Amino acid sequence: MTTLTETTQTTGTTVATTLRAHQLVIGGRLAFVEDWGDIDATPLLALHTAGQSGVQYAHVAADLAALGYRVIVPDFPGHGRSEPSAHGPVTDLGEYAQFALTVLDQLGIDRFVAVGCSIGGKITIDLAVRAGTRIRAAVAMAAGADAGHVSVRGLTRELNDISTPSRSDRTYWGTRAVVGSAVSEERRSVIARMHCREDPIVSNSDLIGWGRHDVSAGLPDIACPTILVAGEDDLWIDAEAVRRDAESIPRGSFTFLPGIGHYPMEEMSDFASQVDAWVRTLETGDEETETTRS
Template sequence: MSPDPSRVASAPRLLDVAGSRTAVFTYGDTGAPTILAVHGFRGTHFGLEPIARELAGRGYRVLVPDLPGCGVSTPLPGTHDADGYAAWLVALCRELGEPFAPEILLGHSFGSVVVAAAVARGAVHRGVVLLNPISALPLDASRRAAVAVTRGYYGLARVLPARPARALIGARLVAIAMSELMTVSRDPRMRRFVRQEHLRQADSFADRDVVLQTFGSSVRDTVLDHAHALTAPTLVVGAERDDLAPADSQRRLVARLPRATLRILGGVGHLVHYEAVTEAADTVAGWWPAGASAPL
């Protein structure tokens, strides 16, 4: 069966934004309410494609850019951290203009920090959706040993010459190991799909510096740094078994937001965008139905 054309990404729109030649992939019909979705660390637009397709099928137009230095987007002239990406996202919202100005900003994992930082800088939006938001520093989470190993891994990449460093960062075996570590589902088909997605995106970065700069930000910055700015309606979608962003930290985050709704999905971890795509899309659509003036 052929896929629904409304759910298939168009060829990317290439925009010059904050010094980056940015690729923006579009899902859904022209004229539908627009969601601008930001992927996480070591990802590309492919990571959010499953949920973008689901949301397109529910009446939204979803724009998913490759972050600068990721996928086919060129790097920024500055630093690839939460602040640098936030300035880029503000500029992207301005560049998109009508009829593509986003109604909702959505961020997954490190993308949630970028979205929150962009809101604090004045990014255009009416609502915010945070999937598996980084609401606590990694060393405050339960997998401290894994975080220590990850720090050592990127520390080694920092001191190696550029070519072997890139080979280390993009290594298939490392991508497989991280996939196995983060996937909660025991369904062999789901585990195989997630592994294939991580392999597809493992080497999709411009250079070592982009990855190392983003990693440094990912273990230093959280959504809480910008909680004061999240005054618009905000949906927080956490996961019962998320070790990187534990459910308790999501509850603490929501307690600091004046117009927040919390949904904790059972039986999944940090990969809601893969393992609970239908549930996540239903949650967004139930919170702010396409065409509604405000969340229900």
């Protein structure tokens, strides 16, 4: 089942683009998906971070559509406007990867570009392994291929008392701490406040998945051109480890973002044009293995 609502959105000087909103039934539950731009344009799957939703791409989806992409932005199960999974909060990021492929299947999309951040970045790497020739190019931000460095035991224990009054404060200040130094104070505060809308049980479950998910063994088998992206001010990842992951991918490359933290799509005013440049570089077979954005 799919329901569509069509509206016209204009972002700044961006040309008007069409937003289609879908409700898909996946695993017996409703899944919400935004679908921006020309239906015949290059499909670009945009994947959000732990505990958040597709709203993280609200300021960039129309710009990407204006650059010639059909931008597919799903809310993972239990996030945003998607209903929870039938078995409760998800702790296996592979389940989200399969969910994303099911979204594309139901929309009749075969080959696609994948862009994701944090758990969305790790899921993007998973898709590069899992989806084979379906995936045209992959851009994985703020993520590596191996199990993330979190305390799964501690996160599991926190599920028992996670809705304490201090939780929203921890989310707010923790988010601010990993937004890049190039971002204005006003924008930093908006990003942090938006993140406070998370369901803490879902967020912790996502992070448990981050701490368990390891697709590093599959890196040599990735066929599509892939770029791994790390921000200079991202305190949650090891940029050198991400660089090494990129070197393990046959057509992999690494990009370092000065002054940017854990959320490039929310921090970078030129994010859409930068993604377009990355994708075009990947698809034209650029053999350069490392770039630095000035």
